[in-house]
Amino acid sequence: MAITIKDVARLADVAPSTVSRVIANNPRISEKTKKKVREAMTELGYHPNFIARSLANQSTQVLGLVMPGSTSTFSQNPFFPTVLRGLSEGAHKEQYALQMSTGQTEEEIYEGIVQMVQGGRVDGIVLLYSRVEDRVMNYLRERDFPFVMIGKPYKYAEEITHVDNDNFRATKEVTEHLLNLGHTCIGFIGGDLNLVVTVERLLGYEKALGEAGLELHDDYIIHEEFLREGGREAINELMQLEEPPTALVVADDLMALGVLNTLDEMGITVPDDISIVSFNNVLLAEMSRPPLTSVDINIFKLGNEAAKNLIQKIKDPLEPVKRIIVPHCIVERQSCTRKR
C-alpha cells in the first residue's frame, strides 16, 4: 500500500488534517509545522491520492474529450492531433488531465459520455465537433453539465460556450477571391451536411455568389466525407458536367488533395485549367503539387481556447456564456490563377 497522509502525519508528529492543510497550503498553519510536514513528505516520497481527493472534493481535475464518430476521419485528418495539442497545453497549464471518449458507434460514444459524466470521472467536457443533431450535446445541456464546443452550435448558440472560426465569412472571402480572379463557374465541395461547419461554409459560398449577382447551380455543390476519397468522388462528378467549374472551394485540405490527385490523373492542370482554394492549412497544403491556397483556421488555438474556457467555466459556474472566434487568414500559394 502506498504512502498516505497518515504516514506523513505520524512521522511529522501532527494530525492527518494538518498534513492535508499543508498540502492545500492553508495560511493558518505555522511555517514551522509546514516545514516539518514537508520534510516528512519528501522523506517518505509522499504523493497525494487523486482518487480520494476527487471523492472528497467532488472534482477530478480531468476534462473529457468527445471525438467525432468517424474513426477514419479522426485518424487520417491532421486536424485532430493538432486540436489535441492545443487542448493538451491548455489543460496542462491549469493542471487538468485529459481523458478521451472511446467507442465507435454513436451509441457507444453516447454511453461512454454518460458514464464519464454520471460516473463523476470528469469535471467538464469538450465536444470536438458540432453536428446538426447531437445526442451527446443535448444530454449535456439537459444535465447542465459544464462543456464547451469546438465549432458553432446548430441551435442555442447563445447558451453554449463555443470556440469557432467565422467560417461563413472565411468562405465568403475565399469565394470572392476566386470571383476577383474572374471566375464565374465556381464549384463547392463540402463535407457531411450534418456538420455545422459544412453548413456555414456553404452559406458563405452562396452569399458571395449571390452578392456577385451569380445564380446558384445545384450541380456545382457536392458533399462528401472530409477525406481524400471524398475529394476524388466529388471531382469525378463535377468534371462530368457539361460546363465544369473553372474554380473550386473545397472545405478541407485532405479532400483538396484527393481532388488534386484525381485531376492529375485526368490530365487537368491546377491552376491553369482549374483553380482551387481549401481549408485548414495543414502541412499537406504546403506539400501538395501545386501547393494549395488554403485558409489557416489556427487549429491549435481552437483547442487551446476550448480548454481554457472550459476550465474557467468549471471553476466558476456563473461564468457567462462565451463565443470565442479564432481569426483565420488566407494563405496564398499556387493553386489559384486568373481565369483565361
Place this chain on the structure above:
Amino acid sequence: MAITIKDVARLADVAPSTVSRVIANNPRISEKTKKKVREAMTELGYHPNFIARSLANQSTQVLGLVMPGSTSTFSQNPFFPTVLRGLSEGAHKEQYALQMSTGQTEEEIYEGIVQMVQGGRVDGIVLLYSRVEDRVMNYLRERDFPFVMIGKPYKYAEEITHVDNDNFRATKEVTEHLLNLGHTCIGFIGGDLNLVVTVERLLGYEKALGEAGLELHDDYIIHEEFLREGGREAINELMQLEEPPTALVVADDLMALGVLNTLDEMGITVPDDISIVSFNNVLLAEMSRPPLTSVDINIFKLGNEAAKNLIQKIKDPLEPVKRIIVPHCIVERQSCTRKR
C-alpha cells in the same frame, strides 16, 4: 447531488450492500431482489460513481498514455492518431478509459506520469515510443508498475512486455529490395538516434549492405527528426556528395515526402534518378507524386495489441512478459526502379 446507492436502496427497500451486490451481479442474491433493485435503479436513473468505486477497489479502469516529448512530431505525424485509434478500440473492448499525458518538456511529462501513477489515476501505462535512455520507463520499472511499450526496449527487452515490428528485418528486406534492383550506392535517412526504432532500422540497413559485400559509407547515413523538414535537410546533404546515392532507405513517410519535394525542386526525378523506399505506409505514401513504396507496419494493430496486453497484465499481474511482433509488409508503388 447525484443519485447514490443509498437512494436506490431506500426505494427498493434493501440495504446499500445489497444494491452493490446487484451491480456486481452477485449470484447469492435472489432473482426477485435483483429485479426489484434494478427497477429502482432505472426509475431513479442511477449510475455508479466511478471515483468511489475506484477508491474502494484500488483500481480505476483507466490506462495512461505517454506521448513522446516532441509535440510537433505528435501533431504532424499520422502515426499517432492511428495508434490512438488502436489503443482506443482495444481499451473500449475491455471497458477501460484512456488518459493522456500532457506537458511539453521531458521534465513536465515525467512529473505528469509520477502523478498519474502515485496519484492512483491509472491502472497501467502505455509508452508510445522507445528511447535509448528513458526516465519514465526506468521509473515504471523500479516501481514495478504495469506498463507496456510500443517499440523495442533498449535494455531489459526480456523483462518488459512490448509490441513492436521486426524493424531490423523489415529494413534489411527493403535494402535488399534496392540491392536486387542493382543499386549499390544506397543512402539511409533515419530519425533521432535516441529512438530505438532508428537504431534497429539502421542495423538492418547495415546488415543488408554487409551481406552484399558492400562497404558502409558514413556520408550516406543521416539522422534528422521524423518530419518533413528532416527529410529536406537530409537530402540536401546527400546530394552535395561527390557520388550521391542512387537509392534511399528513409525511415518515415513524412521524411520521405520532404525528400521528394526537395528533389522535385532540384529537378531530380524519382524513381528515374533516385529510388526511394520508406516506412509506415500512411495515407501520404499513396498520395505523393510518385506514390511511395513503403513498409506497412500496421500501426493500428500496434496500438490495439498494446492495450490488450496491458489490460491482461493489469488483470493478472502474474501474466508472463510478452513480446508481440506485428507483421509488416512491403507495399510496392512507383518510387523504385532498376538502376541504369
Place this chain on the structure above:
DNA sequence: TTGTAGGCGTTATCAC
C-alpha cells in the same frame, strides 16, 4: 494554530 470526527460513494467482511 492544531486536533477530532464525520462524510464523500463504494466494496468487502463479517454476522445473522
Place this chain on the structure above:
DNA sequence: GTGATAACGCCTACAA
C-alpha cells in the same frame, strides 16, 4: 440471501 459495519484516502466543519 441479506444487513450492518468498517475500510479506501482525503477534506473540512467544529472544537479546543
